[in-house]
Amino acid sequence: xxxxxxxxxxxxxxxxxxxxxxxxxxxxxxxxxxxxxxxxxxxxxxxxxxxxxxxxxxxxxxxxxxxxxxxxxxxxxxxxxxxxxxxxxxxxxxxxxxxxxxxxxxxxxxxxxxxxxxxxxxxxxxxxxxxxxxxxxxxxxxxxxxx
Numbered sequence: 001x002x003x004x005x006x007x008x009x010x011x012x013x014x015x016x017x018x019x020x021x022x023x024x025x026x027x028x029x030x031x032x033x034x035x036x037x038x039x040x041x042x043x044x045x046x047x048x049x050x051x052x053x054x055x056x057x058x059x060x061x062x063x064x065x066x067x068x069x070x071x072x073x074x075x076x077x078x079x080x081x082x083x084x085x086x087x088x089x090x091x092x093x094x095x096x097x098x099x100x101x102x103x104x105x106x107x108x109x110x111x112x113x114x115x116x117x118x119x120x121x122x123x124x125x126x127x128x129x130x131x132x133x134x135x136x137x138x139x140x141x142x143x144x145x146x147x
Contacts, residue, residue, distance in 0.1 A: 025051055029060055041068055059088040063095055066102065075106045096124050102133055112136055 033046035051058050063085035069078030082102050086095040096119050101113035113136050120129070134140075139145040 021054075025055065025058065029064075032061070033064065036064060036068060041072060044068055050093060057088045059083060059085040059092070059095065062088065063098060067098065070102060070105070075102065078102065087091060088120070093129070094122065097132060098130055100136070104136060109136055109139065 007058045015121040017085075018107070028047050028051055032051070036044035045065065045068055048061045048068065052065070055061070056070040058110065066078040066081030066085065066111045069075070069081065077078055079099075079102050082099045086099045090095065100116055100119075103109070103115065116124075116129075116137070118132055
């Protein structure tokens with residue numbers, strides 16, 4: 001077997017392994033969401049954290065774990081996960097809203113307003129964004145974090 005053929009074979013094997021890994025991550029995420037939605041928080045948390053061991057920047061696992069931790073009254077632990085999700089996927093309105101809600105819930109309204117302005121400068125818009133902005137400016141309690 002030539003070096004070129006051997007390199008191609010290794011490249012194909014690596015591609016297949018990466019595809020299988022990503023499929024396993026997606027299946028694990030689906031199972032974690034099922035547990036989370038059913039109220040089996042500890043099972044969901046274990047699965048989210050397992051994903052993050054292999055992929056610390058995985059946006060959905062970070063987002064969902066952040067939400068779960070807020071639901072368990074652990075905002076200091078949840079906020080960094082919501083921020084990580086937003087950093088990994090800044091085009092996600094859902095991640096923006098969750099992060100901004102979380103900041104407001106922990107009393108960081110000024111930072112939430114600053115981040116909201118930053119997001120709007122970069123295309124964040126819509127009815128949900130407008131409603132959150134109004135609540136933040138009025139100093140009202142924002143809606144509970146989306147699930």
